[in-house]
Amino acid sequence: MSGSTSSWEELVTSALLGTDRRPAVGRPEELLDAAATQTVRRRAGLVPARAGVRPQAAPRDERPELPEAARRRLAMLLADRSAPAHAGGRRGSAPDLGELLPQWLAIANERGLRAPSELLPTLLDAARARTDLRPQTLTFAGPRGLWLARLNPEWRFALRGASGSAALPDPGDSESVQLLWEEGLFAERVALLAAVRAYDPEAGRALLAATWATERAEDRLMFLDSLRDGLAAADEPFLERALADRSRNVRATAAELLSALPGSALARRMAQRATSCVSLDRTGDGPLVSVEAPHECDAAMQRDGVAPRPPAGRGERSWWLGQLVESAPLDTWPVRLGGRTARDIVALPVADDWGDELHAAWCRAAVRQRDAEWSRALLGEPSAPPGEGAGTASLAERAKLLSILAEDERAAWVARFISAHGLSEAFQLLGVCVVPWAGALGRAVVDALEIARDAGSYPWSFSGVMGLAERCLDPSESPRLEALTATPPEGEGASPGAGGYWAEAFQRLVATLRLRAAMRDELCG
Known part of the structure; x- marks a missing residue:
């Protein structure tokens, strides 16, 4: 052939x-x-493809290098993030390294350290898989991480979510600021706006106003949201103009920001509407808060951010009332309700079952206006059973109100709540406490866990709190926990196998606290 x-x-x-x-x-x-x-x-007949354009060199990152021990630790944490789950759902006594990665990144960023170049791809993969890692990862990755993300479509999340702070120009360099604002990626522009706002609020607002009309609706929304930090009366004219924006979400955010400025014209308009609905009734045996909810949501209310259509299951009038009250300055109510303090106002009975709606709106107002006095009043006493006494019974509302208080006051309130009620309802409240937990709070958590163990409680019911304790307890608590690592005798009525599970959980807790202490030492070394 x-x-x-x-x-x-x-x-x-x-x-x-x-x-x-x-x-x-x-x-x-x-x-x-x-x-x-x-x-x-x-093969010989193929026409060679034209060579692609070589990417520009990666930018320099002037931050200090990681200590070698910390670099090895990071590689270990990243390698463990995809480890298989323990058989039978049990976590064993070894620390969960993947859950320590966010804390490691937080400490590294506090120290201003630079990510190792060889670990950047693995870091970006980790952040792609876990959205909770992205802010800390992208800060740590810095300008080189952003440069690398441009070369791989799988990392495009970084181009809209990176802080980019390490690559930003000096906020006082107006020419460089203007160039980046006009030509930068969205993430860079968000970070730039925040930096300029922190340096010169008026200049930041002017930067945004210059291109506002040409920005996309979703970008306008995020830019507007960045004005929360440093929000001041000087922002009111710009926000008032944004009330007429073609995007409903932008209008709603502008109205919310204006209502957080108690002296704004919108806040005064909302106060006038709200006080026409809420008054003090003295005709009975004692003072009573009387409520007459709005009967319509007119065009002026809608322009000021009141959404006319309630969500499923909500009545129109209660929906409108809540929006008016949450947008009115809180100093409106002592004047309207007989000169009473916030605590006295919250304790007043409310007619016709409007109390929950009114208190929930005041909770939202206290969070929006960051009012500590009203937050304390609405929280009530931590020792009071939920649903009894003055204040809100909602754990979600309590968690938001706690975030307004100073760190030490917040921790003390939650510690007293746990001492009075145990851990069954404390998980959401613990989540807003600053890490590591203050001494009194940490001791209250450990005491409550020990009580639950000794009572023969189902240990699996406390797995969430135990996991939170691994991340949030002060490592100095580990010696105190040593006595709890032994398997306790199982009494009558105890859950089968509970003693072994509790011992395993406390062993893991102690090992995790020691590892966290070692991580900090390595990063600070």
Whole structure:
């Protein structure tokens, strides 16, 4: 056969049918020789592709390098993030390294350290898989991480979510600021606006106003949201104009920001509407808060951010009332309700079952206006059973109100709550406490866990709090926990196997606290 001249298609057909059914092509070895010859011809005949444009060199990152021990620890944490779950759902006594990664990143960023270049791809993969890691990861990755993300479509989340702070120009360099604002990526522009606002609030607002009309609606929303930090009366004219924005979400955010400025014209308008609905009734045996909810949501209310249509399950009038009250300055109410303090106002009975709606709106107002006095009043006494006494019974509302208080006051309130009620309802409240937990709070948590263990409680019911304790307890508490690592005797009525589970959980807790202490030492070394 003439193998060197057989076409590629003929050779493929012969290979598929077999040389016994295609005798014209010759023996099998001749077929292979012909295929090899054709393969060389086909490859030699290819036109070389045009070389791509080489990317620009990665930017410099002037931050200090990680200490070697910390670099090894980071590699270990990243390698463990995809480790398989423990059999049977039990976590064992070894620390969960993946759950320590956010804390490691937080400490590294506090120290202003630079990410190792060889670990940047793994870091970005971790942040792609876990959205909770992204803010800390992208700060740590710095300008080189952002540069690398541009080269891989799988990391495009970084281009809209990176802080980019390490690559920002000096906020006082107006020419460089203007250039980046006009040409930068969205993430860079968000970070730039925040930096300029912190340096010169008026300049930051002017930067945004100059391009406001040409920005996309979703970008306008995020830019507007960045004005929360440093919000001041000087922002009111810009926000008032944003009330007429073509995007409903932008209008709602502008109204919310204006209502957080108690002296704004919108806040005064909302106060006037709200006080027409809420008054003090003295005709009975004692003072009573009377409520007459709005009967309509007119165009002026809608322009000021009141959404006319309630969510499913909510009545229109209660929906409108809540929006008016939450947007009115809180100093409206002592004047309206007989000169009483916030605590006295919250303790007043409310007519016609409007109390929950009114208190929930005051909770939202206290959070929005960051009013500590009203937050304390609405929290009530931590020792009071939920639902009894003045204040809100909602754990979600309590968690938000606690975030307004100073760190030490917040921790003390939650510690007293746990001492009075145990841990069954404390998980949400613990989540707003600053890490590591203050001494009194940490002791209250450990005491409550020990009580639950000694009572023979289902240990699985406390797995969430135990996991939180691993991340949030002060590592200095580990010596105190040593006594709890032994398996306790199982009393009557205890859950089968509970003692072993509790011992395992406390062993893991102690090991995790020691590892956290080592991590901090490595990063600070």
